[in-house]
Amino acid sequence: MAERAFAVVGLFDSAQELIEAIPRVRARQVGRVEAYTPYPVHGIDAALGLRRSPLGGMVLVAGLLGTVTALSFQWWMNAVDYPIPIGGKAVFSWQAFVPVMFEVTVLFATFTAGLGMLFLLNRLPFFSHPLLSSKAIAAVTRDKFALAVEADGNGLDVDRARAALLTVGAKMLEVLPFPSREPSSLRFIFRATLGIAAACVVAGYGMYWTIKLFPVLPPMVHMQDQPKLNAYKASVFFKDGHGMQIPVEGTVPRGYLPYTISTQGEAGELVNPLPRTRQVLQKGRKAFSEHCAVCHGALGNGVPTLTSAYGAKPANLQAQTFRDYPDGKIYHVIMVGKNAMPSYAADLTEDERWAIVHYVRVLQRAQNARDEDLR
Amino acid sequence: MNGSRFPGAFWAMAALGSLGVGASWFAVSPERFWANWLLWFLFVLTTGLGSLFIVALGHLVGARWSVPIRRAPERLSSLVLLAAPLGVVALLALPVLYPWARPEGALNHIIAGKAPWLNVPFFAIRVFVCFGVWLLAYRILTGGSVKQDQTKDPTFSVRARRFAPAFMVIFGFTITLVAFDWISSLEPEWYSDIFGVYLFAGTFLAGLGASALVVIHLVEHGRLPGVRGDHLYNLGGFMFAFTVFWSYIGFAQYMLMWYGNMPEEIFWYKQRIEGPWLNVILLLAAVHFLVPFFALVPRDRKGDPRNMRWVATLVLAAHFLDLYWLIFPVVGTSPVFSWPEISFALCFLGLAMLWVRRAMSTGADMPVGDPLLQEGLEFRL
Numbered sequence: 001m002a003e004r005a006f007a008v009v010g011l012f013d014s015a016q017e018l019i020e021a022i023p024r025v026r027a028r029q030v031g032r033v034e035a036y037t038p039y040p041v042h043g044i045d046a047a048l049g050l051r052r053s054p055l056g057g058m059v060l061v062a063g064l065l066g067t068v069t070a071l072s073f074q075w076w077m078n079a080v081d082y083p084i085p086i087g088g089k090a091v092f093s094w095q096a097f098v099p100v101m102f103e104v105t106v107l108f109a110t111f112t113a114g115l116g117m118l119f120l121l122n123r124l125p126f127f128s129h130p131l132l133s134s135k136a137i138a139a140v141t142r143d144k145f146a147l148a149v150e151a152d153g154n155g156l157d158v159d160r161a162r163a164a165l166l167t168v169g170a171k172m173l174e175v176l177p178f179p180s181r182e183p184s185s186l187r188f189i190f191r192a193t194l195g196i197a198a199a200c201v202v203a204g205y206g207m208y209w210t211i212k213l214f215p216v217l218p219p220m221v222h223m224q225d226q227p228k229l230n231a232y233k234a235s236v237f238f239k240d241g242h243g244m245q246i247p248v249e250g251t252v253p254r255g256y257l258p259y260t261i262s263t264q265g266e267a268g269e270l271v272n273p274l275p276r277t278r279q280v281l282q283k284g285r286k287a288f289s290e291h292c293a294v295c296h297g298a299l300g301n302g303v304p305t306l307t308s309a310y311g312a313k314p315a316n317l318q319a320q321t322f323r324d325y326p327d328g329k330i331y332h333v334i335m336v337g338k339n340a341m342p343s344y345a346a347d348l349t350e351d352e353r354w355a356i357v358h359y360v361r362v363l364q365r366a367q368n369a370r371d372e373d374l375r
Numbered sequence: 376m377n378g379s380r381f382p383g384a385f386w387a388m389a390a391l392g393s394l395g396v397g398a399s400w401f402a403v404s405p406e407r408f409w410a411n412w413l414l415w416f417l418f419v420l421t422t423g424l425g426s427l428f429i430v431a432l433g434h435l436v437g438a439r440w441s442v443p444i445r446r447a448p449e450r451l452s453s454l455v456l457l458a459a460p461l462g463v464v465a466l467l468a469l470p471v472l473y474p475w476a477r478p479e480g481a482l483n484h485i486i487a488g489k490a491p492w493l494n495v496p497f498f499a500i501r502v503f504v505c506f507g508v509w510l511l512a513y514r515i516l517t518g519g520s521v522k523q524d525q526t527k528d529p530t531f532s533v534r535a536r537r538f539a540p541a542f543m544v545i546f547g548f549t550i551t552l553v554a555f556d557w558i559s560s561l562e563p564e565w566y567s568d569i570f571g572v573y574l575f576a577g578t579f580l581a582g583l584g585a586s587a588l589v590v591i592h593l594v595e596h597g598r599l600p601g602v603r604g605d606h607l608y609n610l611g612g613f614m615f616a617f618t619v620f621w622s623y624i625g626f627a628q629y630m631l632m633w634y635g636n637m638p639e640e641i642f643w644y645k646q647r648i649e650g651p652w653l654n655v656i657l658l659l660a661a662v663h664f665l666v667p668f669f670a671l672v673p674r675d676r677k678g679d680p681r682n683m684r685w686v687a688t689l690v691l692a693a694h695f696l697d698l699y700w701l702i703f704p705v706v707g708t709s710p711v712f713s714w715p716e717i718s719f720a721l722c723f724l725g726l727a728m729l730w731v732r733r734a735m736s737t738g739a740d741m742p743v744g745d746p747l748l749q750e751g752l753e754f755r756l
Contacts, residue, residue: 046755056672095629095633099630
């Protein structure tokens with residue numbers, strides 16, 4: 001027992017007696033002196049000669065780190081990575097960053113204070129402190145003040161410690177043995193991690209099935225339920241009660257100017273507004289192959305892939321008649337149709353129609369190349 | 376704080392200063408004269424009120440540690456008495472500094488709309504009522520405490536503890552009135568709900584700074600036996616907390632107005648941040664927050680009289696600079712500080728020192744009749 005003793009504990013009735021006893025026991029140098037009290041006792045730090053806790057410095061450093069982290073984080077997001085000016089303010093507006101900087105400072109500082117105190121300085125988890133299984137613990141958590149002489153590196157001389165405590169008037173002395181086995185921190189961490197992982201899985205599945213089985217609880221509907229008018233929503237604002245209103249007379253959609261030309265002769269005067277660039281020709285080729293090539297053929301020569309069902313024969317755009325057509329006339333045919341060909345005005349944009357005209361010219365020239373084209 | 380040794384120096388300061396004050400009445404614009412007067416009136420008043428608040432706070436929560444040093448804020452709160460005549464004289468500044476007190480104020484529809492509150496008779500009534508309740512509270516809290524030195528009657532402690540909650544409510548209302556009436560209404564178009572809290576933070580700090588200086592002075596002269604670094608530490612802790620509180624409130628007010636950018640709010644800040652005033656507010660941020668914060672962060676520093684002396688002085692000076700930054704932009708677009716300001720400083724600082732020195736002889740140096748005194752002396756961190 002003697003060489004395996006962890007501490008000798010004695011009890012005092014008041015904090016005052018305890019504080020007076022501490023320096024006298026410390027002076028005898030029998031072991032590490034520790035006090036256990038039901039509440040924090042003012043002045044006990046000085047009596048025990050505790051060295052200044054490094055926690056304050058750690059908290060300060062962590063807090064400043066939080067400030068800098070939040071500042072650089074927001075600077076990166078708002079001024080560098082995705083700059084969006086909001087409300088006419090500069091993208092780097094430190095004023096707007098301050099609340100987050102403050103919060104992150106507090107977050108870092110409190111986490112450092114809490115976790116640093118528990119795990120770094122008090123070396124938790126430590127489940128089986130010998131005092132917890134003593135008889136004194138019941139009194140210490142109620143109204144008594146315990147003074148313990150604990151084993152230091154050289155072990156503990158129980159008799160000397162007992163004598164020291166008796167001299168200063170401690171009562172109900174008790175010898176505490178070392179804990180029977182050291183608690184395994186690694187096992188605790190492993191179990192705690194496993195427990196947290198299990199809790200995450202259970203919570204995730206629970207949430208998933210709750211939402212799936214009880215769809216009356218939609219998780220997030222804020223984007224759906226807006227007070228704006230949708231196209232087919234009823235409205236109390238408009239007289240006719242419809243959300244969607246008929247546009248004002250003469251309204252023209254962007255890019256769709258009204259087409260007032262009715263004769264081919266008139267249309268022949270039109271000039272192709274697009275330049276003959278590679279981009280325009282590629283656009284023309286795409287539109288031609290999607291809309292025209294089915295009947296007129298990929299080369300525009302009227303040899304189609306899909307015409308057997310039709311009685312009418314598609315026009316051969318390589319024919320001299322069409323090669324002599326002015327640009328405007330081809331455009332006009334696309335707009336209003338010709339013979340069996342319907343109007344393609346609704347399927348093609350203005351630019352696509354003129355790009356097709358350019359492309360038809362290219363097809364015609366390619367099938368009727370001149371000598372100078374080959375040079 | 377060498378008052379006990381050199382009372383003549385304070386008389387000389389006050390005399391020299393009052394000469395300068397008299398000269399500045401003729402030499403500088405009335406706006407500048409009255410702005411100086413208002414500044415010193417408010418500085419003396421808030422230091423006194425902050426001290427009275429510390430006294431009431433101790434009674435309110437039944438604090439033990441503050442009992443041995445309570446006489447310091449009790450004596451300092453007599454500055455409210457000194458502020459009373461200064462405030463009454465400051466009523467003469469109304470037509471000079473306050474647009475709503477001038478006839479053309481009626482032409483501005485915003486000021487005209489506030490006329491039921493901002494008019495000279497009602498303003499004067501509020502000033503007199505405020506001084507009335509402060510003096511009453513001063514009488515109850517301080518007078519009873521001094522009487523207790525002889526009687527050793529513990530009923531005063533009970534009475535003070537019952538009165539303290541009522542005082543807190545009164546104090547909350549009246550300090551807000553000081554902020555709104557005397558400072559905010561210099562620019563009556565501007566308003567900020569939190570401005571009263573902002574002034575309260577500065578007021579409390581001023582009281583703490585002055586009390587700490589007095590306590591350190593008395594301890595050095597051996598007049599507070601048993602008062603230790605542990606007591607000073609608590610004053611330092613309060614000071615630390617409320618420099619942060621002041622900054623928090625001040626920045627909260629600024630950030631909301633900066634975000635909203637509304638013309639009726641932001642003009643007040645534009646006057647106080649743009650141009651040469653930028654230097655003043657940067658200095659204010661340094662002396663009212665950054666320097667005291669880091670000077671008070673280390674634990675030992677809060678109980679160290681040498682450190683606490685200069686921090687307390689700095690906190691008082693920062694509160695003065697705060698008031699200067701609040702008031703003086705109505706005088707001009709750039710800060711003025713020359714012989715009139717120095718004269719005012721000499722005059723009122725000398726007067727206040729003489730006043731405090733006289734107050735130092737009221738009652739014992741410690742509330743010897745308070746039943747909690749022994750517990751307070753035994754206080755350890």
